[in-house]
Amino acid sequence: MEQQTIDAPGLAQMQHWTRVIGLAQQRILERSADLVERAMRFRSLEAHPNLEKIAEIQAQMANRSMALWEQFLARAGGSEGGEGEAPSQADLDRRFADPRWRDNPVFDLIRQIYLLASEFLLQLAENVDGLDSREKEKLRFVTQRFVEASSPSNFPFTNPLVIERTIETRGENLLTGLEHLLADIDRGQLTHTDGSAFELGRNIATTPGKVVHETPLYQLIQYAPATPDVMATPLLIFPPWINRFYILDLNPQKSFVKWAVDQGLTVFMVSWKSADAGMADVGLDDYVLRGQVDAIDVVRSLLGVPAVHAVGYCVAGTVLSATLALLAARGEADKVASATFFTTQVDFSQAGDLNLFVDDEQIALIESLVTEGFLDGRYLAATFNLLRGQDLIWNYVVNNYLLGNDYPQFDLLYWNGDTTNLPARWHRAYLTDFYRDNRLVQPGGLVVDGTPIDLSRVETPSYVQAGIEDHIAPACSVWKIMDHFTGPRRFVLAGSGHIAGVVNPPAAGKYQYWTSEAAHGDFDAFRAHAKETRGSWWPDWIAWLKGLDPTRVAASGARIPGEGALPAIEDAPGRYVRQR
Structure with a gap:
């Protein structure tokens, strides 16, 4: 026309x-x-x-x-x-x-x-x-x-x-946009992509593996090895429970999980359960003890190894720091051979725009949205969308409602809209104790299972990754881990933000990262002296991990999901990730 x-x-x-x-x-x-x-x-x-x-x-x-x-x-x-x-x-x-x-x-x-x-x-x-x-x-x-x-x-x-689209289509675009709008009102959520184009286990979250352990709080996925031998120390990943774990396993080309398996790691993934009425009283102790410590001990026992390499992404990394401090206080720090933090904050004094949502008035508003002891994840998704309103709200208002365009097929946007409910008690405590009162970095400011924790006792070798454009966990805030831990630490600043800065496979050839071998007193000094390297930071991370312990063992026996002491419960990605 x-x-x-x-x-x-x-x-x-x-x-x-x-x-x-x-x-x-x-x-x-x-x-x-x-x-x-x-x-x-x-x-x-x-x-x-x-x-x-x-x-x-x-x-x-x-x-x-x-x-x-x-x-x-x-x-x-x-x-x-x-x-x-x-x-x-x-x-x-x-x-x-x-x-x-x-x-x-x-x-x-x-x-x-x-x-x-x-x-x-x-x-x-x-x-x-x-x-x-x-x-x-x-x-x-x-x-x-x-x-x-x-x-x-x-x-x-x-x-x-x-205006031109309306003239061209004789108003059909506005009718289509109205259908999109009414459907979103029914869902209670802005649609970003064509959800019918994706199916968990078929074309998203497809890395082969089995669920080998299950609790009321999480499922533990063990992925099948892809190499004849593997690193002796396994990798245990804790994703944030405010999102689905498969951001790290979107598809074979983008999957951090598949890439890590291909590097010769025995990879385990925690898949958190979306909160329901039975999780109303879940709190920090649960996520530390019955979540992270339990998963660490299960993996150690299954493989007969003394320690795991742990990864914590965003809020799960924040809690991982508390877990490490608890283990240190109990003389059990050697259960974790290393800790990697993806876009993680432990000191919230410079936590960015999210700090604007944690005053008493905002917390009271959030509590008013709680039903049956949990917060509907759609409310939290709306908050994160608001932080990037032009990209994640108004861009789609124009395309979906005004122009009446078909929804794009984009796995990242599908994941972004796949919300997870949060236990009300834990969510309130996280906002008040961590964001508002910044108690995690106060020695003894938080008590886990009766034990006061102190981040300065964490001597676990740590790899700290931040995104230069991160609007959720600003890089200067992530840096503060370097100020509170006392063990060997490596800080890496990646190009892009909270998601693309993490999910950046080497084959894509995108972005860059900055490193510095010298010690620096603050983030600005690091930025001034850091060396830029083109491409993904993943190879830098695996080199760091292998440098800690290059020992390898045969990929047999318990290294194969379901063939050790824990029989397979179901195929990955498991049913917890499908629950709404």
Whole structure:
């Protein structure tokens, strides 16, 4: 079908657009006044706008808005002023990447008014004095979320792509989008991908293995060896219980599990049970003792080995640090030969935007969402999506609801929407004890099974991985493990963020990582001296692991799932990962 175009306005329309630009400028001023008023409520009379700076910003914005208007008039009159200028950073915004946002002067004006207003609002948020650092961050966060939500790309009559699609399809796109919207309302969750395209055990989470141990809290998966001999010390992975474990086993090309097996590791994976009413009272002791310590002891006993290499991802890494501290206090530290931490925080003093969700008001709100002793994982998924609202919310609002596009088939997005419920007691304790009160790094601040724990007693060799673009566990926050542990530590900064920074197979040839063989006092010093290496950090990790103990044994007997003292219960990935 021939593409529809929207002509530039004629002279008869100029009065209309003069009124539009005037109203737009008025809305900017009204919104800025409202924002300042809201900001002042944070600390009553202590919070106040920096009137001198705001007046300066208003003058700058007035001049720039007049320049926009003059540019619009020139284009409407047939001039192409500004042609040949290099694109600004704002012009590279993915929301407005389509040339139709610039080719048509009306939509170019709408786009630029929005970008100008957004800049104005964000600058106003920066110029409210009398707020402490936490309140200032909250004001920035709320303002940024408002700016994202109010983008003209998110509305059908201010988005040229939606208008053209509506003309081309005679409105069928909006009907399809309505069907998508109603289906998402029924699910209580924004859909990112075509879920019917994926099936656990068929084209996702496909690494061969067996469930060999099961408790009310977790299933233990043992993967089949792929080499004639294997490293003597097995690998035990603790994924976060706020997500499904198969982020580390998406497909054979991306799977960390398969890659680790191919390197000659005997790999075990913990698959946590999604919380139900029977897990209402599950807490830190359960995840440490009946989760991690139990799994460590089961693997050691099954294979007849003194220790395991442990991996903890995100929150599971946080709890792994508590497990290591408990084992050290009990004189059992040698049960873990090494610990690897993927994007893990133990010190939450610089924990990023998630810290904005752990004041008393936010915790009370979360508790109001609890039913039958557990928190529905969809609420937590919505929070994480909000941290990257443009990428994980509004992008899909436009594509799914306004353009009526078919859902893409993307395994990572399927995993992202596969939510897990959380025990209410544990989730509240995690927010208060770890995020809000930062008790994990206080010697004796937390007690596990009657034993006060102290991270400074952890001497286990540790590999600490962070993502340079991580918005959930900022790299500077992950670094703090280096400040609290006292054993051998290696810090690796990976390209990308919380997921892609971890799941980066060498064959993909993507991103990079930074390392430094020298000791550094803080994260900034590490960044200043670290050496960049192109590609995946996985080879660096396996080299580090082999350097601890290169001993290998035959891949036979108990090294084969189900052929040792623990018979196979069922095929991987098991039924816990399928429970909702």
